Amino acid sequence: LGIQAAGKDHLLIQNCRLTxxxxxxxxxxxCRKPTIExxxxxxxxxxxxxxxxxxxxxxxxxxxxxxxxxxxxxxxxRGVVQRALVEExxxxxxxxxxxxxxxxxxxxxxxxxxxxRMGVSGMDIKASYHLKTGRFEDHHPENVGILIxxxxxxxxxNAIVLTTxxxxxxxxxxxxxxxxxxxxxxxxDIDFNDCVIGxxxxxxxxxxxxxxxxxxxxxxxxxxxxxxxxDAYGIRYRNARFFGRRILPVLHQxxxxxxxxxxxAARSIEATxxxxxVDEPAPRVEPG
Numbered sequence: 001l002g003i004q005a006a007g008k009d010h011l012l013i014q015n016c017r018l019t020x021x022x023x024x025x026x027x028x029x030x031c032r033k034p035t036i037e038x039x040x041x042x043x044x045x046x047x048x049x050x051x052x053x054x055x056x057x058x059x060x061x062x063x064x065x066x067x068x069x070x071x072x073x074x075x076x077x078r079g080v081v082q083r084a085l086v087e088e089x090x091x092x093x094x095x096x097x098x099x100x101x102x103x104x105x106x107x108x109x110x111x112x113x114x115x116x117r118m119g120v121s122g123m124d125i126k127a128s129y130h131l132k133t134g135r136f137e138d139h140h141p142e143n144v145g146i147l148i149x150x151x152x153x154x155x156x157x158n159a160i161v162l163t164t165x166x167x168x169x170x171x172x173x174x175x176x177x178x179x180x181x182x183x184x185x186x187x188x189d190i191d192f193n194d195c196v197i198g199x200x201x202x203x204x205x206x207x208x209x210x211x212x213x214x215x216x217x218x219x220x221x222x223x224x225x226x227x228x229x230x231d232a233y234g235i236r237y238r239n240a241r242f243f244g245r246r247i248l249p250v251l252h253q254x255x256x257x258x259x260x261x262x263x264x265a266a267r268s269i270e271a272t273x274x275x276x277x278v279d280e281p282a283p284r285v286e287p288g
Contacts, residue, residue, distance in 0.1 A: 001023055001024050002026060005027075007029070009032045010034070012037070013034070013035070013037070013039060016039045016040075018041045018042075019043055020043050021067070023045050024049040026041070031056075032054050033054070036056075036061060037057070037058075038059070041061065042062075042066075043067070046100075048072065049072050052079020053079075054082045056081070056084045058086045059086075060088045062090045063091050064092045065094070066094040068097075071091075071098070072099075076103040076142045080140045081106070081108070082104070082108070084105060084108040085108065087112050089114075093117045096121075097120050101124065101125050101143055103142070106140070106141070108147075110146075113151045113152075114152045116156070117154075117155045122153040124161045125146060125161065125163070125187055126165065127142040129176050129185065130176075136176050139185075142185070142187075144188055144189055145189045148191065149193040150194045151195045159224075160226070160228070161228040163231065163232070164177070164187050164231040164232060169262070170259055183269055190235045196282045197240060199212060199243075204223050218248070224248070227249065227273060230252075231269065232269075232271060233270055235273040237273075237277075240275065240276070241277070241278045241281065243282045243283065243284045249277060
């Protein structure tokens with residue numbers, strides 16, 4: 001670990017350069033109103049790891065070359081990340097995602113950011129439930145009410161992925177997510193507005209061949225997907241613009257019936273997604 005803090009308020013980490021192949025350069029647990037501004041963070045597994053924090057601000061940061069994810073929210077059983085703001089940041093050259101929200105990202109906003117050259121996705125919006133103590137009924141839903149706007153996503157298999165996982169199915173025991181409660185706990189109410197999606201690499205290659213495209217395209221032969229929807233609902237996009245060929249707007253692949261989610265729970269939500277793509281292509285982005 002590099003810098004870590006727990007239960008602190010109003011931290012300011014400004015104009016710092018944190019680099020190296022370690023676990024986390026920054027780990028914040030149950031902190032209020034931290035601000036990370038003007039920082040360059042390179043390397044690390046989950047370079048920034050945040051648990052149960054509220055009102056965090058990440059502004060004008062470069063987060064790159066991570067072995068996993070740039071910003072990772074985790075362990076929602078200890079508190080859900082809420083009301084975060086990520087703006088004017090660049091996420092690039094990560095082996096997995098720019099932002100992974102496994103520990104929740106409720107009522108948060110990501111705007112005016114660049115996500116480029118990711119191994120999996122720009123944002124992996126993933127609710128993954130585990131129960132360590134107490135009753136599951138007292139657990140807060142994760143990943144509800146997220147706004148992503150005016151962002152650029154290029155050269156990655158998926159711009160955003162939306163998933164709901166029942167961690168109990170891997171651990172054994174009765175399911176946490178059921179047909180009766182899945183609508184409360186599934187990822188929902190996500191807005192994806194005025195974003196640009198595309199690719200500039202040549203030639204086009206899948207990730208397993210050293211490129212940035214999807215490994216297993218559908219019959220449509222897509223190279224990139226704007227939205228990879230697994231089990232979520234209330235997903236809306238507006239004024240999306242594309243550049244480059246073979247971009248699939250939405251791919252729906254439910255994980256219901258797998259070791260991550262029961263078929264009964266998955267069938268009890270309608271995986272709704274709606275939106276508008278502008279006919280005029282967006283200007284191509286220069287590589288590099």
